[in-house]
Amino acid sequence: MGFLEKQFKLKENGTTAKIEVSAGITTFMTMAYILIVNPSILSATGMDPNALLTATALAAALGTFCMAFFSNYPFALAPGMGLNAYFAFTVVLQYGYSWQTALTAVLIEGIIFILLSAANIREAIFNSIPKTLKNATGVAIGLYIAFIGMQNAGVIVDNGSTLVGLGDVKSVPVALALIGTIITVVLVIKKIKGALLWGILITYALGIICQFTGIYVVDPEAGAYSLLPGGVVAMPPSLSPIFFKFDFSNIFSLEFVTVVFSFLFVDLFDTLGTLIGVSTKAGYLDKDGKLPRIKGALMADAVATTAGAILGTSTTTTFVESASGVAEGGRTGLTSAVTAVLFLLALFFSPIITAIPSFATTPALITVGLFMIEAVTKIDFSDYTEGFPAFITIIMMVVAYSISEGLVFGVISYVLLKALSGRAKELNPVIVVIAILFFIKLIAA
Template identity: 60%
Template sequence: MSSKMQASESSFFEKAFKLKEHKTNVKTEVIAGITTFMTMAYILVINPLILSETGMDINALFTATALSAAIATLVMAFLANYPFALAPGMGLNAFFAYYVVINLGYSWQFALTAILIEGVIFLLLTMFNVREAIINCIPMNIKHAVSVGIGLFIALIGFKNAGIVVGDGATLVTLGSITDPAVLVALVGIIIVGVLLAKKVKGALLIGMMLTTVIGIPFGVTPLPEKLLSAPPSLSPIFMQFEFSNILSLDMVVVVFTFLFVDLFDTLGTLVGVATKADMLDKDGKLPKAKQALFADAIGTTVGACLGTSTVTTYVESASGVAEGGRTGLTAFTTGSLFLIALLFSPIFLIVPSAATAPVLILVGLFMLSPIAKINLEDYTEAIPAFLTIVLMPFTFSIAEGIVFGIMSYTFLKLITGKGKAVSPIMYVLTIIFGIALVVM
């Protein structure tokens, strides 16, 4: 590449992302973007595997996952100029597949309709600056507990998918057969990823998954691909597949609210957490251009539903790119571009077995436990609701139940102990809605 072309590209990136103003350069931003992609590329494998449990076409899901991640991340790059990447969220995809479809018995088209409604609501809430107001109405301890509970829920799914734990009539779950090849491969994978994380290897999750996949070949757990490159699988089996017949049902209201609630806190928490690490918050502790960043999330979710995937949210793995020096949308632009390139390598991504993705699910669960240190365990009107939120998610195999009982117990405990003024009016409304939903359901 000639020096003139390099200067032209640098000029474009400078104008688009204001690199000098943020004290960074093209090389640093590109490396940061690659790092972010490496730490979250596991979603290209795990999201199709989880959502395919509903009967959705796994090949089409790969395309939908890559495209929705690319579109949302590129919107973040150019609209907000932040180094944050987005993709279908972990936990939210599990709620989609295992609760809405498998537990409640609704079709995956019903679940996609709920995602579409969520995305449209998010667009409206963001447009009128309501999302920031809503976040302030929910107690911090409940917010922290939701993250922890989802972490345990995700870890349980990982253990279950690998066969490390299996269903048991007497004890609900019990240890699976350790001699089973898939279990052995998964356990080895946990050790491999754990070592890589301990040594702070960039892309530890992705590298560990790749190594575990290779180890699975002689065990007969990993099939060999017929080819390395392929045109992106067609979206037609899942594109624009909505079901509006149950749009006014109470179940739809509860499902949409749960998607809204979890995604709301997941996105805002990630934005604030990563922005703090990157020193992006202003003197009042607020994130400039938060509205634009939230629009990227809302657009991603709406477009993702049309493409055929679950809620799109901001990824905490964006912190890995920030740690590499990423400070602008060029980091996100690089990550989004890599998701587009990944579309050509679907045969490789789709051979990865559950035994190789299980270690990632389990350890992503670990990553989500850190907010537990921020929960106030001394005040029982705070600790009990947080505890119920955390434990009921994995114990009921339902994110929604944890949230419902956490909010309701918080409201009742505060009210009965004479601390009712600490509860916002919206919390009282939610408690009434949840109470009615529990009786009806």
């Protein structure tokens, strides 16, 4: 315990090893889906899906360990959703590049990020974002993560006419997700330690009971997989088919530079948005809206992306699901270290981990959304030069399904409204430059 206290400063951060372990487990449980989803997406490029499982777990563990020891923050990392889809379906399948070339772009992106982090450029961008947008980002990420949870369980579906609609509440997964959410919130109200984790486990247990009684019917073709593990222990698949597989033959082409820039842009502002949102909830931001030790957090993200490319996976980034561990009380890098260890163990116990269904983690994600929306009270909506940018950040982050796009609209509107209302003196020069770059990105898209 002496090492843990010295390394992670538990007392100073008002936490205990027990709380941190519970928070780390909760974060892992809400992120474990990436072990299934990332290989599924990237294998569309011809990459070996079994090797991708190993690469995903190792990249997540390495990046999260870096976060734990570089910054002492409870943030977890893994190959990012959206970035993996861009890698597979746009860069490889649409543009026609090989997956080896796409991995090369991710490698170069990671190296550039290391340089930008070392030079404090990413930190300067973080600090330039106004407080009102930082609070709005926290609110938006809460709604965003709740929306992801509802989609994963089928509570919200694409109904074909209005883009989103209510799923079949009579289906077992949807019903269990909703029941589990009520149970989880009740546990929170009663101040039960580890409420989010207990909510996941109770919902999963209810699912198993439903399967045993025949209420939940296993039908893999319909996406209803068995909730019972197919085994206990499995040896990790070999990494050799995708490890260090780079192709530098196209790196001087304009198209390749565009691909690298796209990776850079999305990863940069997804990461900043996630750090802003989760840090706001955890109370890490100081009175000026700055995040202490942010350099270590950004460096961890950059190193993870570079290492992930070497291992053979798309961009590794800070996960919004880290908010679940923070909501569970996680306040230090010990939370991250626990999550990282679980990603390593998952390589050997993948049959158990992958058996936990999305509907079991949905209650935790929806409850985290409730926790994070509290920051909306810190936004001054009576001043429309502050209120409207906050509003547009929140709404666009959710409906555009993108943290980075929410920031794009928020920053542009903030700068325009301040300038056009005669309050340009309130603008930081860095945020003006960012707004201009965002505008160019929008019209060039």
